[in-house]
Amino acid sequence: xxSKETLKxxxxxxxxxxxxxxxxxxxxxxxKAGTTLLKMGQNIKSAMLxxxxxxxxxxxxxxxxxxxxxxxxxxxxxxxxxxxNYHHEQSQVLAKAVTDIQYLAIPIEFMExxxxxxxxxxxxxxxxxxxxxxxLLKTINETAFKNMDxxxxxxxxxxxxxxxxxxxxxxxxxxxxxNTSREVVSRLLKKMENNGWIIMNRxxxxxxxx
Amino acid sequence: xxSKETLKxxxxxxxxxxxxxxxxxxxxxxxKAGTTLLKMGQNIKSAMLxxxxxxxxxxxxxxxxxxxxxxxxxxxxxxxxxxxNYHHEQSQVLAKAVTDIQYLAIPIEFMExxxxxxxxxxxxxxxxxxxxxxxLLKTINETAFKNMDxxxxxxxxxxxxxxxxxxxxxxxxxxxxxNTSREVVSRLLKKMENNGWIIMNRxxxxxxxx
DNA sequence: CTTATTTGGTGATATTTATCACACTCAAAA
DNA sequence: TTTTGAGTGTGATAAATATCACCAAATAAG
Numbered sequence: 001x002x003s004k005e006t007l008k009x010x011x012x013x014x015x016x017x018x019x020x021x022x023x024x025x026x027x028x029x030x031x032k033a034g035t036t037l038l039k040m041g042q043n044i045k046s047a048m049l050x051x052x053x054x055x056x057x058x059x060x061x062x063x064x065x066x067x068x069x070x071x072x073x074x075x076x077x078x079x080x081x082x083x084x085n086y087h088h089e090q091s092q093v094l095a096k097a098v099t100d101i102q103y104l105a106i107p108i109e110f111m112e113x114x115x116x117x118x119x120x121x122x123x124x125x126x127x128x129x130x131x132x133x134x135x136l137l138k139t140i141n142e143t144a145f146k147n148m149d150x151x152x153x154x155x156x157x158x159x160x161x162x163x164x165x166x167x168x169x170x171x172x173x174x175x176x177x178x179n180t181s182r183e184v185v186s187r188l189l190k191k192m193e194n195n196g197w198i199i200m201n202r203x204x205x206x207x208x209x210x
Numbered sequence: 211x212x213s214k215e216t217l218k219x220x221x222x223x224x225x226x227x228x229x230x231x232x233x234x235x236x237x238x239x240x241x242k243a244g245t246t247l248l249k250m251g252q253n254i255k256s257a258m259l260x261x262x263x264x265x266x267x268x269x270x271x272x273x274x275x276x277x278x279x280x281x282x283x284x285x286x287x288x289x290x291x292x293x294x295n296y297h298h299e300q301s302q303v304l305a306k307a308v309t310d311i312q313y314l315a316i317p318i319e320f321m322e323x324x325x326x327x328x329x330x331x332x333x334x335x336x337x338x339x340x341x342x343x344x345x346l347l348k349t350i351n352e353t354a355f356k357n358m359d360x361x362x363x364x365x366x367x368x369x370x371x372x373x374x375x376x377x378x379x380x381x382x383x384x385x386x387x388x389n390t391s392r393e394v395v396s397r398l399l400k401k402m403e404n405n406g407w408i409i410m411n412r413x414x415x416x417x418x419x420x
Numbered sequence: 421c422t423t424a425t426t427t428g429g430t431g432a433t434a435t436t437t438a439t440c441a442c443a444c445t446c447a448a449a450a
Numbered sequence: 451t452t453t454t455g456a457g458t459g460t461g462a463t464a465a466a467t468a469t470c471a472c473c474a475a476a477t478a479a480g
Contacts, residue, residue: 059347059350061355063355067355069350079343083336093347115333122332126293126332126339129343130289130339132343133290133339133346134302140277140279140346140350140353143350143354144353145277145389
């Protein structure tokens, strides 16, 4: 398990008792890069707080397509899992580990209890929902108003914001995240290369614009 | 001002003290159908709780386009205005009254205070964020995965869910909400009419499918 | 080294959506 | 009644995106 000190660094501003409760009730889990942590429709049995690594949150289409919404980083939590009062509540998102990760899994029976018990937990839940809501607004804005070239640019910028200017994604992976096809991504990236926005290598490219 | 009884009917499950606080601090405002209640980028100075009528929430594009996200009904609140700790926080949504409405405006300086003071307020905020987050997920799903014909159908269904099977919207209004053009909406509605899904009248149509 | 697989490039074509142009109809106003 | 304007219908065309087909380069596997 984590030390209380580490916990405090990752999740600051909590009450002492909340750290103790976490240490007592939460399970520290690990997952390899690429693992699916939560599928759409799956019953939620525990809340998920990120300790180490990055998670990507998706919306899943009926046809099986995926649409990337936002990243979750250490100190953040998966909003949908935070307020589940009943065991039969189903996930409306798809969550995947993009790096090897560590996360705290807290059985959902504590959610209601801790809301009553710890003011700092209550604030944490609200802060989480608020920030995720804002991420969704940005995603909607991109999706509803922008063409694929701009959406690709936005996507790349979010990626380099997370992992630095070198992008190690295949065109196919990007296409999946944007719910488009590889050919479209290839052509748009080629255009960006011609514009001098990126330098392409095999299996990766570097963002140099601005 | 509203009576406490009316308030309790519209916003059930609150603490007695919260009703009193609302009666003391909130201002009951009215607005005509069509009024813009909140623009994107505008400073938020009060929280907005719907008492009567329906509000439509939009995301606004840089080019001035609008994209409909969800409805707000009596007993619901505008999530973005609920957690504003500072006076310079700007709205990321556009809110318009679609009918004549009444709403409670609560100066944002009470938000932080009431979070501490009233457990039921805390729950209300979380419940609000949670339900709005879910609405956004649905909107993203429609926008990212569906073609215009399906999005139009979804849009109409949400509308009739609010106002009944007779839809009194011009093609232009629908086009604005879906960020497309009138011609596209006209053609798709014509197709629905041919399929026997709707009956068209001038300035309105009726949904009969299913 | 040779072969197989993954990844990327690109033309051709189809589909979807946007845009432009203009005609028609109804209803309200003059 | 005539006029005006808002709302709608629809063809033509353009632009964006999706899909198909196939090839080439790089890498991994044998």
